[in-house]
Amino acid sequence: MAKNVIVGQSGGPTAVINSSLAGVYKTAMDLGAEKVYGMRHGIQGFLEKNIVDLGEKIRTDLDLELLKRTPSAFLGSCRYKLPDIKDNRELFDKIFEILDEYEISAFFYIGGNDSMDTIKKLSDYAILISSPICFIGVPKTIDNDLAATDHTPGFGSAAKYIASVTKELIRDGLVYDIQNVTVIEIMGRNAGWLTGAAALAASEDCEGVDMIYLPELPFDVDLFVERVGKLLQKKKSVVIAVSEGVKTADGKYVFELTDHTEYVDSFGHKQLSGTARYLASLVSEKFGCKSRAIELSTLQRCAGHLTSRVDITEAYQVGGSAVKAAFEGETGKMVILKRVSNDPYICTTDLYDVHKVANIEKKVPLEWITEDGTNVSWQLVNYIRPLIQAELTPVMITGQPRHIVIDMEE
Structure with a gap:
């Protein structure tokens, strides 16, 4: 059997997605792979044969260590949805022709829900044509919305960043002796895991945010304004965390209540932005106080200077576990994380049928949201807290983080 393997990254990047890539590369080489190829820009680049030999890019132990600590997607990413097999068998034939050309025995895809859909379809087609190639999904997403796994690599570091920045914003709001409202917009289309992480700002030296709104429950704009008014009667500085994906009872995104430019990707996902701006403007208009909107936006997923050591370690482990599974003949599976204990925190890896994961969103349990x-x-706080522990600082050169990159023109 051929010993060449290939790996790609897809969807929104994270601060630790490259640690999973490092885990795939190192484990594959340790287990005897002749070559480890990388897809530039995921399956979309693969179809154009935009493929690199990772052995030519990762030459030393320092390169590997830099890769673990470099945020964003080293190989580049994509948002490309494979069609159903019955709708375009020619495309799948082309994919497997390229795989055979490079003598690939195992295919790894690092990504979230949509990426697991790719693994599902490719593994199904492999069975259909009796191909021996193994297909394994490596979980990744700051949104933490993948089913079956306790949590996803990338979430812990994003949660750490959110909790830290939220605490700093709370402190900043107390500087002036005037009334002010800060609305922090946090990523999360349909699941509020990230927004919930703002609750971790509360500690013995910080009172925490005043309100947190997740997309799991309908958002009432009038009730929101009423609650802000009551808070302003009691305190000068109000800080609110709100998910970018909150919707009104009729299913309309809050950001759609104002003028906005709409972009929709190939998976039909609207670009969500403007919720905090709308709410901050509404508060200022209603109460005549200073208000500001803070959109953490992509900072949540690329803050490599504030990664969680737990997160970066687990990201590496799931990459390695994927390779071991494929070399043992597993296919059509996703690596998952299983929490054994919370105190002390212990987590192991396992495998799960990708057909039971793809296109299924895991949301925050309603019982983890307060009644109002x-x-x-x-x-929820106890669930997240172990995931943000410890730090793995970047390699610093001349006062700034050093990253490892591929020349985009290659």
Whole structure:
């Protein structure tokens, strides 16, 4: 059997996605792979044969260590949806022709829900044509919305960043002796895991945010304004965390209540932006106080200077576990993380049928949201806290993080 393997990255990047790539590369080489290829820009680049030999890019132990600590997607990413097999068998034939040309025995895809859909379709087609190639999904997403796994690599570091920045914004709001409202917009289309992480700002030296709104529950704009008014009667500085994906009871995104430019990707996902701006403007207009909107935006997923050591370690482990599974003949599976214990925190890896994962969103349990819908419970805080522990600082050169990159023109 051929010992060449190939790996790609897809969807939105994270601060630790390259640690999973490092885990795939190192484990594959240790287990005897002749070559480890990388797809530039995921399956989309693969179809154009935009493929690199990772052995020519990762030459030393320092390169490997830099890769683990470099945010974003080293190989480049894509948002490319494979059609159903019945709709375009020619495309799948082309994919497998390229795989055979490079003598690939195992295919790894690092990504979230849509990436697992790719693994599902490719593994199904392999069975259909009796191909021996193994297909394994490596979980990744800051949104933490993949089913079956306790959590996803990338989430812990994003949660650490959110909790830290939220605490700093709370401190900043107390500087002036005037009333002010800060609305922090946090990523999360349909699941509020990231927004819930703002609750971790509360500690003995910080009172925490005043309200947290997740997309799991309908958002009432009038009730929101009423609650802000009551808070302003009691305190000068109000800080609110809100998910970019909150919707009104009729299913309309809050950001759509104002003028906006709409972009929709190939998976039909609207670009969500403007929720905080709309709400901050509404508050300022209603109460005549200073208000500001803070969009953490892509900073949540690329803050490599504030990664969680737990997160970066687990990202590496799931990459290695994927390779071991494929070399043992597993296919059509996704690596998952299983929490054995919370105190002390212990987590192991396992495999799960990708057909039971693809296109399924894991949302925050409603019982982890307070009854009035304006905050989260201690269960969610206890769930997240172990994932943000410890740090792995970047390699610093002349005062800035050093990254490893591929020339985009290659």
